Amino acid sequence: MKKKRRKGLSIKIVAALYSVIAITVLTVAVVFIGYHLYKRNVTKNYEKYAITVLENAYIITDEHSFGDMIAAREMNDDYENMRMRLNMIKKNSDIEYLYAIYFEDIDDIHSLTYAINTKTARELADGGKYTYMGTRCEEGSFEDETILVLREAVRNGQKESAVLQGHSDVYDNMLNGYKVIFDSEGNPVGLLCVEINIEDISTELGRYVRNIVIFASIFMVVVTIIYVAKVEYSLIYPITSITNNANDFIKNIGDQKAMDDSVKKLEEVDIKSDNEVGDLYTTINKMESDMAKQLRDIRQYTENILKMQNGLMVLMADMVETRDSDTGAHIQKTAEYVRIILEGLARKGYYNDIITPQYIEDVIRSAPLHDVGKLKIPDAILNKPGKLTDEEFEIMKTHSTAGKEIIDKAISNVEGEIFLREARNMAAYHHERWDGRGYPESLSGEDIPLSARVMAVADVFDALTSPRVYKPAFPVSKAIGIIEEGKGLQFDPKCVEVFIESLPEVREVLKNLNPDFSDDNT
Numbered sequence: 001m002k003k004k005r006r007k008g009l010s011i012k013i014v015a016a017l018y019s020v021i022a023i024t025v026l027t028v029a030v031v032f033i034g035y036h037l038y039k040r041n042v043t044k045n046y047e048k049y050a051i052t053v054l055e056n057a058y059i060i061t062d063e064h065s066f067g068d069m070i071a072a073r074e075m076n077d078d079y080e081n082m083r084m085r086l087n088m089i090k091k092n093s094d095i096e097y098l099y100a101i102y103f104e105d106i107d108d109i110h111s112l113t114y115a116i117n118t119k120t121a122r123e124l125a126d127g128g129k130y131t132y133m134g135t136r137c138e139e140g141s142f143e144d145e146t147i148l149v150l151r152e153a154v155r156n157g158q159k160e161s162a163v164l165q166g167h168s169d170v171y172d173n174m175l176n177g178y179k180v181i182f183d184s185e186g187n188p189v190g191l192l193c194v195e196i197n198i199e200d201i202s203t204e205l206g207r208y209v210r211n212i213v214i215f216a217s218i219f220m221v222v223v224t225i226i227y228v229a230k231v232e233y234s235l236i237y238p239i240t241s242i243t244n245n246a247n248d249f250i251k252n253i254g255d256q257k258a259m260d261d262s263v264k265k266l267e268e269v270d271i272k273s274d275n276e277v278g279d280l281y282t283t284i285n286k287m288e289s290d291m292a293k294q295l296r297d298i299r300q301y302t303e304n305i306l307k308m309q310n311g312l313m314v315l316m317a318d319m320v321e322t323r324d325s326d327t328g329a330h331i332q333k334t335a336e337y338v339r340i341i342l343e344g345l346a347r348k349g350y351y352n353d354i355i356t357p358q359y360i361e362d363v364i365r366s367a368p369l370h371d372v373g374k375l376k377i378p379d380a381i382l383n384k385p386g387k388l389t390d391e392e393f394e395i396m397k398t399h400s401t402a403g404k405e406i407i408d409k410a411i412s413n414v415e416g417e418i419f420l421r422e423a424r425n426m427a428a429y430h431h432e433r434w435d436g437r438g439y440p441e442s443l444s445g446e447d448i449p450l451s452a453r454v455m456a457v458a459d460v461f462d463a464l465t466s467p468r469v470y471k472p473a474f475p476v477s478k479a480i481g482i483i484e485e486g487k488g489l490q491f492d493p494k495c496v497e498v499f500i501e502s503l504p505e506v507r508e509v510l511k512n513l514n515p516d517f518s519d520d521n522t
Helices: 011-063 066-072 079-091 121-125 144-155 199-223 228-251 256-269 276-323 330-347 357-369 372-376 390-397 399-413 417-429 450-465 476-485 493-501 503-513
Strands: 097-103 112-117 162-168 172-182 188-197
Touching: 011 066, 011 079, 011 097, 011 162, 011 172, 011 188, 011 228, 066 097, 066 112, 066 172, 066 188, 079 097, 079 112, 097 144, 097 172, 144 162, 144 172, 144 188, 199 276, 228 256, 228 276, 256 276, 330 357, 330 450, 330 493, 330 503, 357 417, 357 450, 372 399, 390 399, 399 417, 417 450, 450 476, 450 493, 476 493, 476 503, 493 503
Parallel strands: none
Antiparallel strands: 097 112, 097 188, 162 172, 172 188
C-alpha cells in the first residue's frame, strides 16, 4: 500500500505567505527607519528653527545693549523699544515663549529672575501680562537639571547658542533654546531663551506609526496576492522619494536655488495615491513649496525695503544738492570719507562697542541725509555768493535742527527708527565740536554721537577741498593741516588720526569725484 503523500500548500498561498512575511518585515523596517528619520529630522528642524529665532532675537538685544541693563539691574528708556521688536519676532514665529533670565545669585539655582519677556497683542488681549526685570521666575518653571545646564553656560561664558529638551509642571515638554547675554565688558550676565512646545512631535510620531500599521494591515489582507508586483512602485518608491527629498530639502534650507530644485523634483514624482502615502506626499510637497516661497518672499521684501530706503535717501539728498549751488558731489564724497573713517576706526579697534558691520552700513547709507535740513533754508542765504552776516549765519545754523525734525517725522511715520537713527544724529549734530563750542546743543566729547563726529571731519574736509562761490578749493596738504589743528578741539582725535592715516584712499576719492582735482593740487 502506497503511503499517501501529504499535499503541500499551493504556490499561490506560499507566495502569498512569503509576500506577507516580506511585506511585514519591510513594513516593520520602514516604520522603524521612518520613525527615527522623521523624529530626528523634525527634532533637528525644530532645533534649527529655535536657534534661528534665538539668533535674530539676540541681535536685537545686542543692538540695545541689553547686557548692560541686566548688569545694572535697570531698565533704560530703550527697554520698551527692545521689547516691541522682540514681540514682533515672537509674533512672526512659531515659538511659544521668548524671554531673558538671569541668576540673582549664581550659587543659588532657584534665584532665577526674569529680565524681560514677550507677549503678542493676542496674548495680552487674552489676559497675558508683561514680566519686567527683577520678577522672580515661577516655582516649577524649570527642572533642576535644566537650571544647572543654564547656570554652567553663564559661568563658562558660553558663546554658542544651544538647545536642550526640558520638562516642567507648568509648561510640559519643551525644546529650550538659550544663548548667554554679555555686557559691554564681555561679562556673562544672563540668558536669552526661546521655547517650543514639542508635545506635538510625539503625537505626530504616534499618528505616523499608527497610519502606517493600519495601511500595511489592510494592504496585506486585501491585495497582497494581486499587487505583490506593485509594492515596490506604490509603497517603497513613494516613501523613499519623499524621505530623500525631505532630507535634501532640509539640508539645503537657506540655499534658495537648491530648495526650488528640491520642490521641483518632488513635484516630478507626481504621487497620486489616495492613501496615507498620498497624504504624506501632498503635505510634504505643500510644506516645501510654501517654505521655499516664504523665504523667497522674505528675501524679496527685504531687498525692496532696502531699495526703497536707499531711493528715498538719494531723492532727499538730490533735492538738497539741486538747491545748494555749492554742493557738487558733496554727498558722494562725504559718504566715502565716512566709510574710510569708520573702517579705520574698526581696524584699530576704536569704539568697538559701537562699531559693527551693520552700524557701518547704516551710517554710510544715512550719510547723504546729513544736510537735509538745508531744504528749509532760504535760497538767498543758501546760495549767497559772499560771506553771511551774523543774522544770516544764525539762520543757516538752523539747518541742523531742521534736519533732525525732518528725520524725526520720518521715524514717527515709518518702521525705520533703527535705520534712520544715525541719519538723525548726523543731521542734528555734525556741527557740534569736540570742545563743546559747536551747535545746536553745545555737546562735547563722546556725548556727541559717533556718526556725527565722523561726519564732522568728512564734511569740513570736503568743504575745504571743494571750490565755493566765495573761495577756491584748498590743496589737500592745507586742508589736512586745518583738520590736524582741529584735532581735540573741533574734531574727535581718533577720527582725525584714522583719516590722516588713510590719505591714499582719500586722494582716490578726490580723483574720482572731484573734476578739478589733480596731483599738483596736493
